[in-house]
Amino acid sequence: MAAGGLALLxxxxxxxxxxxxxxxxxxxxxxxxxxxxxxxxxxxxxGGLLGLLLYLLIGRDRTGGRGGNHGGNDGWNDNERSNEPDLRR
Structure with missing residues (x-):
């Protein structure tokens, strides 16, 4: 009986x-x-546990948030959102 209960659990x-x-x-x-x-x-x-492992290894951005370097903002166009002048000319 104990084995059946463990299997059910x-x-x-x-x-x-x-x-x-x-x-x-x-x-x-x-x-x-x-x-x-x-x-x-x-x-x-x-994928179960394998799917969870894949997400934890490759799905999360290392920067911790949306807009990582996966085709999004790469940091070169940030002057459009700030009041600082563009000094890269």
């Missing part, structure tokens, strides 16, 4: 984490990734 935990992990990845990717949060949530859902 493992199955329940598996399903709980299968739902919690993609939701966490989605909310974290909205804040910390310049890539699509929905795409990363799908990777975590279908």
């Amino acid at each position: 493992m199955i329940v935990l598996f399903f709980i984490f299968s739902i919690i992990i993609p939701f966490w990845v989605y909310s974290d990717a909205q804040q910390n990734s310049s890539y699509s949060a929905v795409l990363w949530a799908l990777v975590a859902f279908f």
